[in-house]
Amino acid sequence: MNSAGYLSVPVPARIPGLRFSAAAQAARLCWAEARPSVQLVFLLRFAVGTVSAAEPPQAPGRVVLGMAAWWCAVACAYLLNGVTDVREDRANGSRRPIARGDLSVRSAATVTALLAVAALAFGGLAGAGVFGWVVGFLLLGWAYSAPPVRAKESSVLCAVVVFGLGATSYAAGVSAAGSGWTVTGAVFGCVMSAWMALVGSLVKDLGDAGGDAAGGRRTVAVVRGVPAARALAVAGAVLVGAVGAASAALWAPQAFLGTAPVAAGAVWVVFRVVGDARRAHADREQRRGAYRAFMVTQYVANLLMLVAFGAGLGGVPVVG
Numbered sequence: 430m431n432s433a434g435y436l437s438v439p440v441p442a443r444i445p446g447l448r449f450s451a452a453a454q455a456a457r458l459c460w461a462e463a464r465p466s467v468q469l470v471f472l473l474r475f476a477v478g479t480v481s482a483a484e485p486p487q488a489p490g491r492v493v494l495g496m497a498a499w500w501c502a503v504a505c506a507y508l509l510n511g512v513t514d515v516r517e518d519r520a521n522g523s524r525r526p527i528a529r530g531d532l533s534v535r536s537a538a539t540v541t542a543l544l545a546v547a548a549l550a551f552g553g554l555a556g557a558g559v560f561g562w563v564v565g566f567l568l569l570g571w572a573y574s575a576p577p578v579r580a581k582e583s584s585v586l587c588a589v590v591v592f593g594l595g596a597t598s599y600a601a602g603v604s605a606a607g608s609g610w611t612v613t614g615a616v617f618g619c620v621m622s623a624w625m626a627l628v629g630s631l632v633k634d635l636g637d638a639g640g641d642a643a644g645g646r647r648t649v650a651v652v653r654g655v656p657a658a659r660a661l662a663v664a665g666a667v668l669v670g671a672v673g674a675a676s677a678a679l680w681a682p683q684a685f686l687g688t689a690p691v692a693a694g695a696v697w698v699v700f701r702v703v704g705d706a707r708r709a710h711a712d713r714e715q716r717r718g719a720y721r722a723f724m725v726t727q728y729v730a731n732l733l734m735l736v737a738f739g740a741g742l743g744g745v746p747v748v749g
Contacts, residue, residue: 458532459540462525463507466724471503471598472496473731474621478602480738481614487607495559495605498551499598502563505544506570506594510581512537513574514644521640558604562597569593582646584634584661588626595622616681617734620673620688624727627665628698631658632719635705659702662719666702670695687734694726 460468479492486492511518511527518528526532545567552563572578573590580586599618603610631649634641635658638650650658673688701719 455532455536455540458526459508459537460504462511462527462532462537463504464525467507468500468503470724470727470731471594472500473728473735474595474598474618475499475602475605477731477735477738478599478614478618479606480602480735481599481611481617482603482606482608483611484606484608486605491555491559491607492605494551495555495601498548498555498559498563499566499601501544501548501551502566502570505541505548505567506573508537508541508544509570510574512541513579514581517637517640517644517646519640520643521637523640555605556607559601562601562604566594566597566601569597582648584631584649584658587630587648591630592622592626595625613681613683614738616676617684617687617730620669620676620684620691621727621730623669623673624691624694624723624730627669628662628695629720629723629727631662631665632698632702632723633717634658635662635702635719636717656706659706662702663699666695666698683737684734686737687730690726690730690733694722694730697722697726 475496479486479495511525512534515527515534518525523529527534527537548563548567549560552560569590573580573587573594578586578590580590596618599614599622603614634648634650635655638648638655638658641648642651648658649661670692674685674692677684677688698719701722705718
């Protein structure tokens with residue numbers, strides 16, 4: 430009985446079940462904010478790098494630790510992007526957890542820091558090579574989203590950083606295997622990183638120009654207009670599709686299994702970009718059709734090369 434005459438019932442200061450439930454919900458929302466489809470394709474790149482190495486993995490445990498480090502690094506980078514993109518995402522009508530108010534920026538920022546620490550810890554356990562690539566990836570992820578670089582605000586800087594994010598993913602996989610590159614792996618890794626830089630970094634902006642402008646970005650779609658961004662995306666797709674196929678033909682015939690889908694995907698991207706341009710009142714989802722074509726293409730190419738390398742079609746080691 431308290432001083433006011435009411436019966437007092439002790440309430441536990443902490444309810445473990447509720448705390449666990451809240452933590453699990455926050456973790457699920459952070460996972461969704463960090464874009465599961467993007468997380469998976471980065472792990473595919475790492476896996477392709479691993480099986481493309483000159484020799485089979487010398488220590489499978491290092492590969493597992495390396496992949497864990499890479500997932501943490503990727504989730505960290507994309508969660509950071511969500512933390513720094515709130516204004517743009519809301520202006521563009523994004524339904525990701527932070528934009529819709531289900532996940533607080535503070536919670537996401539805390540998880541981002543924890544993921545960075547975990548990435549470095551797992552990377553250190555996986556070996557010096559993987560650790561170095563993890564550090565490089567985290568720095569590129571920071572450069573993409575955060576001051577002073579904020580590469581996402583410029584199409585040129587964005588393309589450079591995105592190429593680095595792709596290339597480090599393949600390189601980290603090779604390092605985890607404990608041996609060197611093959612010509613096939615190097616050619617394929619470069620082609621797919623260029624696909625990210627010259628196609629993905631442009632088509633992702635086609636449906637988001639309004640929100641990007643509200644957020645102060647100076648991308649081609651904002652500064653020169655969406656038609657100019659479409660023209661560059663078409664040029665980038667044609668360039669990567671043609672050069673990728675030619676590179677495989679000249680230096681790494683085994684890589685053609687992966688570069689052929691890229692050439693086909695380039696045609697698909699061009700078709701979607703041109704088709705979307707003809708729609709006078711296309712909504713955001715329709716304008717993102719080219720981005721979906723870009724994503725499907727890289728999934729198909731990486732999966733095919735994963736199977737090919739796994740079957741022993743890796744090619745000759747890089748000399749030197």
